[in-house]
Amino acid sequence: MIDPMSKRIAALLMLVVLVAGFLAGALWRDYRCFLSTPIQVGEERVLFDVPRGTSLRTLAKRLHEQGLIERPTYFIALAYLQGDQGRLKAGEYALTRDMTPPRVLEQLTSGRVVEYSLTLVEGWTFRQALAALDSHEVFGRGAKLSELSDAEIMAQIGRPEEHPEGLFFPDTYRFPRQTSALDILKRSLARMDRILAEEWEKRAPNLPITTPYEALILASIIEKETGLAGERARIAGVFTRRLQRGMRLQTDPTVIYGMGERYDGNIRRADLREATPYNTYVIAGLPPTPIALVGREAIRAALNPEAGDELYFVAKGDGSHVFSRTLDEHNRAVRRYILNRGD
Secondary structure: OHHHHHHHHHHHHHHHHHHHHHHHHHHHHHHHHHHHHOOOOOEEEEEEEEEOOOOOHHHHHHHOOOOOOOOOOHHHHHHHHOOOOOOOEEEEEEEEOOOHHHHHHHHOOOOOOOOEEEEOOOOHHHHHHHHHHHHOOOOOOOOHHHHHOOHHHHHHOOOOOOOOOOOOOOOEEEEEEOOHHHHHHHHHHHHHHHHHHHHHHHOOOOOOOOOHHHHHHHHHHHHHHHHHHHHHHHHHHHHHHHHHHHOOOHHHHHHHHHHHHHHHOOHHHHHHHHOOOOOOOOOOOHHHHHHHOOOHHHHHHHOOOOOOOOOOEEEEEOOOOEEEEEHHHHHHHHHHHHHOOOO
C-alpha cells in the first residue's frame, strides 16, 4: 500500500515534469520564432562594424542595443549550436532587412565585408591623387595626406629619397573601411612597379631611353598629350625621333607642370623661355621626373613607338592632332588650328 505522502511527491514530480516540458516547448517555439524572424532594420540596409577581438557575448549585446535582435542569449546559443562561437571575423558588414539571425551570423563569420572604391585617373598629378584620397568618405576623417610633404609620404610608404610623381598606377581600387590611405598608395606603387617591369621587358630595340624610369617620364608626357588610344604610339614615335636626333621635345604639358600653381590656363611667350627643369622648349632631352600618373597603354606606347618620319604635331581642338614631317608643314598646321589664319 502506497502511503499518501508518496502519492503527493509523485504527483508533484509529475507536475514539475509537465511544467518543465511546457516551458521547454514554449522556449523552443520562442527560439524557433527568433531564428525565422528578420532583423529589425529601418532602412534597406545597415552597416555593422565588428572590431578586431570582439567576443561573441559583446557582439550579441551590441546587436541587441542597436535594435537589430530581440534575444541576445538566443543569438549566443545559435552560435554555439552551429560551432561558430570562435569564427567571428573583424570588419564592416552590410545587414539587410530580409536577414534572419542565422543569416546575420553567417554574414559576420564570412569575412564578406563592405568594400569601398577609389579611382585614380590617368593624367592626374600626385597632388591631385592625394586630394582624391583626402576627400574619400573612408579617409576623409583622418589625417590629411595633402598636409604632408612628398618626402614625408614617400618615407612612410618605404620609398624615401624618391620623387612621387608618376610612381603610382592609376586604376580603381577596392578596399574595406579598415584600409588607410597609405595602404592604397602602397598598392598603387607596387602595381606600377610590376606593370612597368612587364612592359620594359617587351620594349622595342634601339630606343633613346635607357631605363624604366625614363620610359615612365616619356609615358607621362604622352599621357598628357593625348587621350586618344590610336594616337599614343604615333605621338611616342614623334618624341622618340626627336630624342634620337637631339631635338628638344617642345611639349606644353611639361611647361605647365613646371609652372605649378602659377599656371592659369594660358602659356605665354615668357613661360616658354623660362628656364625650369621641366621646360622642354629650353632643356634638352627629358625632364627630371614624370609629370602625371600613367596608364599601361601610355607606357607601352613609349616603349613601342610607331615608326615613321613625323617630327611635329599640333592639336586640332577636338582631342586629335595633325602630324607633320617638316617644320613648314607644322607651321601651316599651327596657323590653321592654333592661329586660325587659314592657308
